[in-house]
Amino acid sequence: MAICAVRGGCPSDYVAVSVAILSVILLLVKAGVPYIIHKIPRPKGSGFWLVAMQIVASFNLLLSVVMALGFLRFRRKHWWSSCYIWAVWVEGPLGFGLLLSCRIVQAFQLYNLFVKRRLPPVRSCIFLSLVLFPWIVGSAIIQITQPLNHRCHMKTYWIIPVISVHALYIAALVGFTGAIQHIEFRFHELKDLWRGILVSACCIGVWVVAYTLNEIYEDNALVQIISRSVLLIMTSFLLMAFFSMSISQPLASLLSSMKNEQQDYTMMGNALGIPDSGLLVQQESTQSINPNDPLDKLLADRRFRQSFVEFADSCLAGESVHFYEELLQLDKIPVDDHVRRIYMARHIIDTYITPGATMEVNISHRCRQEILSTPDLAHLDLFKNALIELIQLMKMNLANDYWSSTFFIKLKEEEMVKTADYEQEQSSWNSSQRLSSVHCADDPFHQEHSPCKLSSSSQELELQ
Structure with a gap:
């Protein structure tokens, strides 16, 4: 078990990796169904690239957890297997940070559109860069100070700042979303966003506990095996819950949700x-x-x-x-x-x-x-x-x-x-x-079964 905990390849590791692969497939299917099945033209601008970047960030986050925590049996002899690439840059600015930043940008758009009733004052790409900048700075500091060991574990006093940054972005997303909760939306943007936040909060709670145990109890083989498997599975559930329908294209969302109602939108x-x-x-x-x-x-x-x-x-x-x-x-x-x-x-x-x-x-x-x-x-x-x-x-x-x-x-x-x-x-x-106003006596056609003739013949029958 000790060897399995250090080198990876435990049965629970393969189960967790299978769940992660399945979640990536479901993400791709969910994102592509409205455009493949319903033949919706691909949107331009932030309506497309924000969603595409969230898919990329989700994949990066799962891959970084697999590579950094040693789920697979490989030796870190090459530069591409470095802990600082996977545990710092891919997991941070390119993974969790990018995913949360894209969601904050979407909530910021909703806030400006439906609360301020105006287009966002800053372009989405610029605002995303500003939101993502703290993650880049934090990763650069970690890269310079080199706090990771050969198994990609941080020192204890680094855990609190890292967890605090993750929690800060969740709080920012909740803040923007809370500012627009009084708006009665035509589609389900806010409902999907809140559902993603609530389920994600529960997953992040378990994720934080597993991450902390994995970092602190580095020498306990059983804790290492269980904590990293729970960490990857919770990350998969987190992404499935968090990546709800695109709030930038409500028509595409409505079409995908109304698939069985045979309505033409x-x-x-x-x-x-x-x-x-x-x-x-x-x-x-x-x-x-x-x-x-x-x-x-x-x-x-x-x-x-x-x-x-x-x-x-x-x-x-x-x-x-x-x-x-x-x-x-x-x-x-x-x-x-x-x-x-x-x-x-x-x-x-x-x-x-x-x-x-x-x-x-x-x-x-x-x-x-x-x-x-x-x-x-x-x-x-x-x-x-x-x-x-x-x-x-x-x-x-x-x-x-x-x-x-x-x-x-x-x-x-x-x-x-x-x-x-x-x-x-x-x-x-x-x-x-005109025909309906012609009297019997003035009928020029003298039809055989005219109403006048019928009435006169009935009168003769009565006299007889």
Whole structure:
């Protein structure tokens, strides 16, 4: 047992490593299902890289525990097996520190969006670097002072500072999350975050006890074997509980959670429950399309907007029209429903306004910066100037080509057919009303079984 405790390779070690491998597989499956099964396009910006970095940090944390505590039989003869690489840098800044820092950044984003009702004042990558900086400094100090022995165990007086740093980041995450607990979210961001924090706190409690025992009772073989196995298993459970659904992409989270309900949430408006979301119409119009009318008035008509967006997409320039449709959905959300307005506004910003977005619209730099630096994401006129610029741009470019396109000709033909059907329906309705008002004595057809004839014949039968 003594040899097993020192060199690794105990049966309990292999069980703990198997649990760690299974947890990594489950993490990858959970992160990839919304994009593989539901074919959701990969998000850009922090919505993707924050989640990806958490997966990498989870893998680093598990691997660092396996390598540093000697679960596998190998000798530390090469530089890559150094204790300071695995127990200090991979476990700290690249593992637990990176995982907690990403979660703090996500909680910071929620705090700014739904409490301050603004975009975060600092870019996520910059804020993540600031949060992660203390871990880098601490690892550098440990690297310089060299407190680890050949089995990667620290001296006793180093245990308290190391545990304190871990606890400090948990406290920071709880603090940011507690500041937004009064917000009633449309999706389950806060619920998932709290669940991860609570379960993680329990796992971290056991983790701290196992880590302390493993560091202090270095000469006790039984304690070494049990404590390191518990340490790795608790780390696996910690990651599974902590890595909940992405709070940066609620639509992807909703799609994965609504898998069995057979509902189509292809637009953010659908997921937010906006009435008539995803439809281009509210009411069928019978008025003819007049090219001399203002473009903003024409876009309010369902038939014209549907034809115009098809033409714009065929020219690979449909971003402006889709942006207009998203604003129609935003206008349907009540003014006092700040949570849903913020969700929709942030979706529009991520999709159309942010530089490099999937459907970035062509607006001026001044207008773009006004939106990106807005003090209120729920403001009624947040996208007003952008819409004015895009309407003017569509007038100058798309509208001129549209009137001579086959899309407009097809629209006019459909309009003529619908007008003819409408007139025929009206005429048939009027003729049926006239026929119903004809008296028996004035019936020009003298039908054999007319009501007049039937009544007279019944009277004759009664007289007989």
